[in-house]
Amino acid sequence: MSAVSVASFNVENLFARPTAFTAETRALGDAVVAHYSEFNALIGNPVYSNVDKQRMREILVVLDVYYKNSHGAVRRRFTQTPDWAWLRKNRGSFDSEPADPHRDVEITATGRDDWIGWLELVTESVDEIGTRMTARVIRDVDADVIAIVEAEDRPSLLRFNRDLLDGRYRHVMLVDGNDERGIDVGIMTKQGFPIRSIRSNVDTTDTSGPIFSRDCCQYEIDTPSGAVLHVLVNHFKSQSGGGGSKRRRQADQVRRIADQLVGEGKHVIVAGDLNEGQPAEDQPPTNLAALFEDGGPLRSCYTLPGFDAGKRPGTYDAAGIRDRLDYILLSTDLTPNFVKGEVFRKGVWGSRKTRPTNWDTYPEMTASVHQASDHAAVVVHLDL
Numbered sequence: 001m002s003a004v005s006v007a008s009f010n011v012e013n014l015f016a017r018p019t020a021f022t023a024e025t026r027a028l029g030d031a032v033v034a035h036y037s038e039f040n041a042l043i044g045n046p047v048y049s050n051v052d053k054q055r056m057r058e059i060l061v062v063l064d065v066y067y068k069n070s071h072g073a074v075r076r077r078f079t080q081t082p083d084w085a086w087l088r089k090n091r092g093s094f095d096s097e098p099a100d101p102h103r104d105v106e107i108t109a110t111g112r113d114d115w116i117g118w119l120e121l122v123t124e125s126v127d128e129i130g131t132r133m134t135a136r137v138i139r140d141v142d143a144d145v146i147a148i149v150e151a152e153d154r155p156s157l158l159r160f161n162r163d164l165l166d167g168r169y170r171h172v173m174l175v176d177g178n179d180e181r182g183i184d185v186g187i188m189t190k191q192g193f194p195i196r197s198i199r200s201n202v203d204t205t206d207t208s209g210p211i212f213s214r215d216c217c218q219y220e221i222d223t224p225s226g227a228v229l230h231v232l233v234n235h236f237k238s239q240s241g242g243g244g245s246k247r248r249r250q251a252d253q254v255r256r257i258a259d260q261l262v263g264e265g266k267h268v269i270v271a272g273d274l275n276e277g278q279p280a281e282d283q284p285p286t287n288l289a290a291l292f293e294d295g296g297p298l299r300s301c302y303t304l305p306g307f308d309a310g311k312r313p314g315t316y317d318a319a320g321i322r323d324r325l326d327y328i329l330l331s332t333d334l335t336p337n338f339v340k341g342e343v344f345r346k347g348v349w350g351s352r353k354t355r356p357t358n359w360d361t362y363p364e365m366t367a368s369v370h371q372a373s374d375h376a377a378v379v380v381h382l383d384l
Contacts, residue, residue: 002225003339004382007143008271008328010235010375011134012150014160018121018181020084030240032084032121033181035059039119040180046111053107060087063119066105074104082122089117121181133362133372135164137347141377144190145221147233147271148174149326149375150183157186175200177215177235185233185272187219196220196228204253211253213237213246218257227384230261234272236288247276248287255290255298258331262297268331270298273375277322281313291329298329301380307341311358315343315376317350319358326378334382341380347372 023029060066064083092115154174174186199218237246276285284292314323345359349371
């Protein structure tokens with residue numbers, strides 16, 4: 001047997017993050033993301049009705065792609081630094097701006113076949129101190145296998161590992177998921193923990209459509225002792241606009257995957273930001289009940305003897321029990337191998353103005369913008 005540590009960490013992007021995610025208020029950011037999603041859905045229509053065109057024009061004004069001039073006319077905004085979004089146009093024509101400043105921009109495309117383009121969210125650089133604090137958390141946790149949530153893409157994750165972690169991880173993998181905003185899930189593993197296989201679930205559907213907001217990516221990982229771990233990395237639907245029914249569908253599907261793997265005698269670990277806290281410490285998250293069911297194949301790390309959650313029970317922001325969004329669940333066959341675990345909060349400042357007092361923080365952090373993430377890392381240690 002040998003010591004093996006597995007962690008989960010929502011890094012909130014490594015180098016660049018959509019400005020909508022750092023808006024002055026969460027409501028404003030949520031509204032920007034909702035408009036962005038609505039526009040990209042509308043442009044997929046084979047035919048654009050007059051109602052579609054009017055709504056698209058309204059959205060582009062809200063997102064700072066268009067603006068209303070002093071005459072009250074909707075016009076193109078020519079700037080390299082819009083507040084929220086860019087309209088990318090590769091081929092064909094989407095709109096036309098009349099020379100007369102009293103007239104509105106006209107959407108000339110008649111449907112999806114007329115042009116190739118999309119709406120893209122504006123990003124801004126993550127604070128340099130924050131990026132260094134993200135790396136410090138990962139170095140201090142020092143997990144053999146770490147599930148990464150909200151990374152921009154694999155090149156960014158590779159660069160981060162090379163430049164800020166000194167190549168600590170031998171294997172770095174990220175598969176693009178269903179979210180267009182650069183908040184994907186990935187994994188990094190050390191030498192001696194090769195990734196044997198990868199299976200994406202981005203195309204998994206049910207009667208309501210695609211199940212996973214990002215992905216439930218399955219990684220089959222060898223360990224030095226010969227034991228094989230099946231790590232399922234997740235980032236469930238956010239709480240913006242509720243999302244409970246979507247998270248329930250996602251939890252149910254992860255449970256089905258876990259049932260199959262456990263039924264085949266596999267060691268399973270479910271890790272990630274499941275975006276729903278517990279009503280109380282002795283109650284599972286309402287919409288995630290399938291993963292926490294008594295007699296089911298999985299056990300939450302928080303219920304295992306020797307797991308230390310610290311002075312606060314949660315992992316996000318103020319860290320109340322309803323802020324317990326980040327989880328590691330072990331298949332029941334792995335629970336005898338559990339040695340200890342913890343919530344690592346040194347990189348979390350949260351939304352407060354003053355330094356947290358319920359946990360230690362890195363001294364280099366002097367404001368919220370410097371935090372590694374507003375999510376804590378979760379880590380478990382196994383003897384395999």
